[in-house]
Amino acid sequence: MFKNIATLFRLIAIARVLARHDALAALEEQRLVPGRLAAIAIWSGRRLSKRNVKGRPGQKLAAALTELGPTFIKLGQFLSTRADLLGDQLAADLSHLQDQLPPFDGAEAKKIIESELDGDLDQLFLSFDPTPISAASIAQVHFAETLEGEPVAVKILRPGVEKSFRKDLKLFYSLATLLEKARPSLQRFKLHEVVSTFHDTVRLEMDLRMEAAGACELGDNFKGDFTYDTPDIDWERTAKRVLTMSRIEGISLDDRDALIAAGHDLEEILTTAAAIFFNQVFRDGFFHGDQHPGNMFVGDDGRIVAVDFGIMGRVDKTTRYFLADMLIALLQKDYLKLAQAHVTAGMIPANQSVETFAQALRSVCQPIMGKDLSSFSFAKMLGQMLHLAESFDMIIQPHLLLLQKNMVMAEGISRGLDESLNLWTISQPLVEEWVVKNRGPEARIKEGLSTLTDSIETLPRLITNLETASEMFSQKGLRLHSKTIQDFHQESSGTAKWAFIVAIASFTFSIGFAVNFIFFYS
Known part of the structure; x- marks a missing residue:
């Protein structure tokens, strides 16, 4: 089930964090904790549980996920959509999970920018504020000013976050398998697909070029619509781990x-x-x-x-x-x-x-x-x-x-x-x-006509293919591979041979009929 001992110890550590926040009750109520396999972790964790932990089960779980780090914060936000799996109240509590973490050092941010954009910070920006205005689980944002004097916001991927997500995602896949085996009734929730969808979402989110492309596409869709706006992307100062965009107020x-x-x-x-x-x-x-x-x-x-x-x-x-x-x-x-x-x-x-x-x-x-x-x-x-x-x-x-x-x-x-x-x-x-x-009715008629038009557009190709097939058959007859004929003679019974002959005759007749039908009505 688990690929190595380290993964099992990681699972125990997670259970202990959940227990300290008295967050296991939320999962147990939904029958999402496979008791036998997690019993030791639950028991030992609850001995360390904080006294008088207040709040609803979902609020306790949100606090535990925050302590567990970036991947778990994102997972909690993602699971907030699954009211069918977690229940209304638990899902609602997770939807308020704050994606906020302590910022990483401004010097580290500078190092990432220079590495990604292949240049010194002074050659890229006129000014750069080393103190971020916001810090989330995947990235943090700094204010800066371009060499041209334009105020911009610079989003920088958190160092080491990709490696951390890869490790935790392996665990999530293992847990999905474990839960489906321990609780067969959960199979209909397609837990592996849920993890896979979460995986795809996070993978794209950690490539800031994809975020830049998304902003551009959304902006293009509302071009000329002055009720909605998106920041302009500075592509010269954007890479996989750095995104520079116009500052908005x-x-x-x-x-x-x-x-x-x-x-x-x-x-x-x-x-x-x-x-x-x-x-x-x-x-x-x-x-x-x-x-x-x-x-x-x-x-x-x-x-x-x-x-x-x-x-x-x-x-x-x-x-x-x-x-x-x-x-x-x-x-x-x-x-x-x-x-x-x-x-x-x-x-x-x-x-x-x-x-x-x-x-x-x-x-x-x-x-x-x-x-x-x-x-x-x-x-x-x-x-x-x-x-x-x-x-x-x-x-x-x-x-x-x-x-x-x-x-x-x-x-x-x-x-x-x-x-x-x-x-x-x-x-x-x-x-x-x-x-x-x-x-509406008119739209459905239009859709039907569109389908008919598509069919008509493919008709010339069908005619050409039938003409070619008819010409080849009239000149050379129906040709089978020599190995096919040999196998047929060796293995087929008399009845099977006659059935094969009838099938070939029917196929031949069908080609001829189709060609004649098309030419007759064309």
Whole structure:
């Protein structure tokens, strides 16, 4: 199971940290601690447990993950999307996990910059503040000024973080195997896929060139839209471990008092934010994957500015159509149609009763949909829908987790600014317009015509291939490899030989018929 003794000792050390923070209870409640294998670590760790540790189980777990370091902080944030696995309260507590660590030394930051950009710091920047303005698990940010006098923010990867993540990820894969073996019921959660998705996310986040590319793509998608902005990337001063971008200023999106004091209209801000989020997901299929308030600011002119593009999400057209069909079914309160959309998307196995699943969806959605939209909680409905997973063997789609997390974040920001306003109420006209345009009758006819056009475009190639095949057959006959003929004569019974002859005749007739049919109707 574990590749070496060092890994086993690492597991014991982790269990002891969890125990000191009295965080094991949170995992035990969810039956995520394989008792026999972890019993010694749990027992010894609890002897060292801090006395009178206060807080909810999720808050204790968040504290333990913070002590365990960068990989575990990121894992906790990632798992905050898995309310189906951890429960609503535990997932909510982990969503508040602060990605803050003590900064590394400014001299080390200078060394990394010079190594990555192949030059002395004085040749790259007019000034560089050695004290970072923020320090997170993967990187920290310093203010600087370019030789041209432009104020910039320089993001620098934390030294040794890549090696640390590689080591911990090996452990996570081993733990996924261990949990699935100890708790077979967890197999439906695709723990290996969850770890793999987390692996891919972190791997991309640790290449700051990918973050730069994400910022550029997002900026290009909103080119000409003056409600949303992203920092400009200084590519000459950007490498794998260093990212230089224009410095932005603004008020944090969740700072209600400061926004009001600055004269901003909260409803207008929420309307703008709703349109931005909607356009990223549905129009472009490319969205900022970590839209917490610390990454979103409001400029003096009212535009929303984003930072930190290490985590980006993509939603393909098929998934967007699935989400649209879900929204249509919800608005129409057609729970059978909603259930069928889940089956079509592969989220519910075909052996499950669609009608019974529709009834279960009604039990979850009806009480919420029956309320006024201003009090509608997507987060609450989403959490309850995920609780249906266990009884219906729902297959959790890893690629939707990031989108779900950001929808919950968006709702939290909305309610924090003004409880009387609701992001989904504001978004409703945008949703309805997009649905009609992309999933209405005219759109489906257009889609069908597009498919037909694609088929027609391939027809000349089909005709050419059939002509070639017909010509070759008429001139040379059907030619088989000599080894095939030899094997056929040696091994085939009389019946098999006749079946083979009939098959060849049918194949020949089919080619001739197809060619004649095409030429007759062309």
